[in-house]
Amino acid sequence: MAKSNEPIWWSLFSAGGVVAAFFFPITIIITAIVCSADWISAAGLQKLAGHSLARLYLFVLISLPLFHWAHRFRYIGMDLGLKSLSGILPVVCYGAALLGTGLAVFFLVWA
């Protein structure tokens, strides 16, 4: 059987799907509705983001869902007529997710 990278991308897609399913709705409610209604201040959220556990949470919520998008979009893009890009599409999608993961580490750890 030919070697394939598929299991790695599928695992990241699946992990990202779980993370997005469980954590995205409440996080969107917090950043959109709560902040605009002034129930929670931006300064308060920023202070919370100073904790290392909150930073880990943000990292997981950025990186894994990006891989979820990359994998799903790679295949649905083909179904929607991007077949001519079948060679470059995975590179662009997974590359963007890897870049986003690197930037997340930079902003959350070094910056």
Add this chain to the structure above:
Amino acid sequence: MPSTWWLKRKSYFMFMVRELTCLFVGGYALFLLILVSQLNDADGFAALLKNPLVIVLQVIALPMVLYHTVTWLNLTPKVLVIWRGESRVSPVLIAAAHYLAWLVVSVIILWIVSMYR
């Protein structure tokens, strides 16, 4: 095959809606990335959260992400088949346990955030 095949049937259409939720999942992850890039800038951080366009986009993304959650959790009994002795644990029970976990996790996160008002 023409690229409009998914408009032919409702089930194909709902499949496409499910797959396209990935655009909103990826879009919100990108927003979080931009947000954390502003962590050291109090004004930029607040300005981003209060930007009307950002709020509108999040209000549009919320139902799409909820659709992702529902379709994802509804598939959990297919992935997780549990046997107790000779009998299979009811798929409804497995899905319900995941919905309950989702609710508990959401309340805990809201509670933690509410301590930083």
